[in-house]
Amino acid sequence: MTHTKLPTLLGLMLLPGLGLAQGKVTFGLNEYARLDIDLEVPAKLDTGAVTASLSARDITRFKRDGQPWVRFYLAIDNAHAHPIERPLARVSRIKRRADDYDAEQGPRYTARPVVELSVCMGDRLRTLQVNLTNRSTFQYPLLIGAEGLEQFNVVVDPSLRYSAGKPTCATVAPTAE
Numbered sequence: 001m002t003h004t005k006l007p008t009l010l011g012l013m014l015l016p017g018l019g020l021a022q023g024k025v026t027f028g029l030n031e032y033a034r035l036d037i038d039l040e041v042p043a044k045l046d047t048g049a050v051t052a053s054l055s056a057r058d059i060t061r062f063k064r065d066g067q068p069w070v071r072f073y074l075a076i077d078n079a080h081a082h083p084i085e086r087p088l089a090r091v092s093r094i095k096r097r098a099d100d101y102d103a104e105q106g107p108r109y110t111a112r113p114v115v116e117l118s119v120c121m122g123d124r125l126r127t128l129q130v131n132l133t134n135r136s137t138f139q140y141p142l143l144i145g146a147e148g149l150e151q152f153n154v155v156v157d158p159s160l161r162y163s164a165g166k167p168t169c170a171t172v173a174p175t176a177e
Helices: 007-021 146-152
Strands: 027-034 040-045 052-064 068-076 084-089 092-097 108-120 122-135 142-144 154-161
Touching: 027 068, 027 142, 027 146, 040 084, 052 108, 084 108, 092 122, 122 146, 146 154
Parallel strands: 027 154, 040 142, 052 122
Antiparallel strands: 027 040, 027 108, 052 068, 052 142, 068 084, 092 108, 108 122
16 A cells, blocks of 8 residues: 555544534533523533532532432632522532542542532533532632533534633523422
């Protein structure tokens, strides 16, 4: 085989992979997201993370009518002075980062409460399961991982920022209660 045919052969080998992105919209590394808790925030779209995380503080689990609920405050520049209450969807086990592990603390996992929130990015509205943790030391209060990105049916181009523009969803999807 000559070297002039090699680029053509490589191009043909890549064609099946192009079909995987069909129907998907490209979002940037960061996008604006509007949440159904009267909040619009910049979000980091992270294909290396699995789940979505929202910056929250004073997280308390409680029972309402015998069902598990969560009460929390946003840990975002005094965005809300009042608590937010949502049904507890589940509790996730998140693997700690290597620099966050202390042998005296025990397990390498931390338990985080998960709630469902309606999220609008661009013109796409989805209900995502979001774990609650204090992200106040991070630049972006909302992280959307691979599961959420799959629900939005998007691919991420890390060279882009805010390519979807401000959220334009007409309404916010109802949450499960």
